[in-house]
Amino acid sequence: xxxxxxxxxxxxxxxxxxxxxxxxxxxxxxxxxxxxxxxxxxxxxxxxxxxxxxxxxxxxxxxxxxxxxxxxxxxxxxxxxxxxxxxxxxxxxxxxxxxxxxxxxxxxxxxxxx
Amino acid sequence: xxxxxxxxxxxxxxxxxxxxxxxxxxxxxxxxxxxxxxxxxxxxxxxxxxxxxxxxxxxxxxxxxxxxxxxxxxxxxxxxxxxxxxxxxxxxxxxxxxxxxxxxxxxxxxx
Numbered sequence: 524x525x526x527x528x529x530x531x532x533x534x535x536x537x538x539x540x541x542x543x544x545x546x547x548x549x550x551x552x553x554x555x556x557x558x559x560x561x562x563x564x565x566x567x568x569x570x571x572x573x574x575x576x577x578x579x580x581x582x583x584x585x586x587x588x589x590x591x592x593x594x595x596x597x598x599x600x601x602x603x604x605x606x607x608x609x610x611x612x613x614x615x616x617x618x619x620x621x622x623x624x625x626x627x628x629x630x631x632x633x634x635x636x637x
Numbered sequence: 638x639x640x641x642x643x644x645x646x647x648x649x650x651x652x653x654x655x656x657x658x659x660x661x662x663x664x665x666x667x668x669x670x671x672x673x674x675x676x677x678x679x680x681x682x683x684x685x686x687x688x689x690x691x692x693x694x695x696x697x698x699x700x701x702x703x704x705x706x707x708x709x710x711x712x713x714x715x716x717x718x719x720x721x722x723x724x725x726x727x728x729x730x731x732x733x734x735x736x737x738x739x740x741x742x743x744x745x746x747x748x
Contacts, residue, residue, distance in 0.1 A: 527679075563740070564675070564723050564725075564740075564741045564743070565738070565740055565741070566680070566725060566727075566738040566741075567738065568735060568736060568737070568738075571733070571735070578733055579733050579735055613679060613680075619734070623685055624669060624671065624685055624729055624734070625682045625685070626682070626736065628679035628680050628681075629679060630678050630679055631678055631679055
């Protein structure tokens with residue numbers, strides 16, 4: 524069973540469109556994250572949710588809206604896509620309170636905006 | 638703003654060589670330093686370092702943290718082609734427990 528899964532794996536779309544990426548974890552973790560990794564492999568946090576509550580909200584355009592329907596899911600909706608949104612988006616999860624702070628990453632969603 | 642810098646940005650060595658990857662940080666409310674390995678897909682966890690001077694080891698990989706000089710190193714001995722990857726370090730802070738990643742070091746091992 525995949526611990527952290529994302530759909531879709533690849534997404535090619537045109538500028539101006541609205542798209543969503545879904546993330547699910549079956550690890551029973553209470554915290555989930557979205558990261559963006561650009562073409563130079565720079566990985567930057569966008570959002571984190573703990574038990575469906577927004578904890579971290581970095582300087583991200585408000586075209587990006589995360590939604591957590593329950594603690595096993597964290598989706599990312601992007602409005603009015605721009606060329607600069609092209610990147611790999613990773614979802615991750617962890618359980619707070621664990622001594623070994625390990626985040627489990629999903630396989631990534633490669634978004635290409637044309 | 639929290640900052641994590643890795644060097645070198647890329648490194649090409651021959652199989653069997655030993656490599657040292659560097660990570661320096663300027664972070665408020667620093668708690669720990671983590672190392673990840675990223676091959677084709679998602680980063681995978683290697684080490685978490687919280688105390689200065691205590692080496693963590695896993696096979697041919699080892700890492701140490703210096704909280705006075707604000708850096709960490711990752712050593713890989715007797716490198717193999719399977720070690721080729723991007724190595725990421727990240728600082729973890731107290732409070733919101735945010736991970737701030739460095740720019741990564743792309744390591745290529747030539748057979």
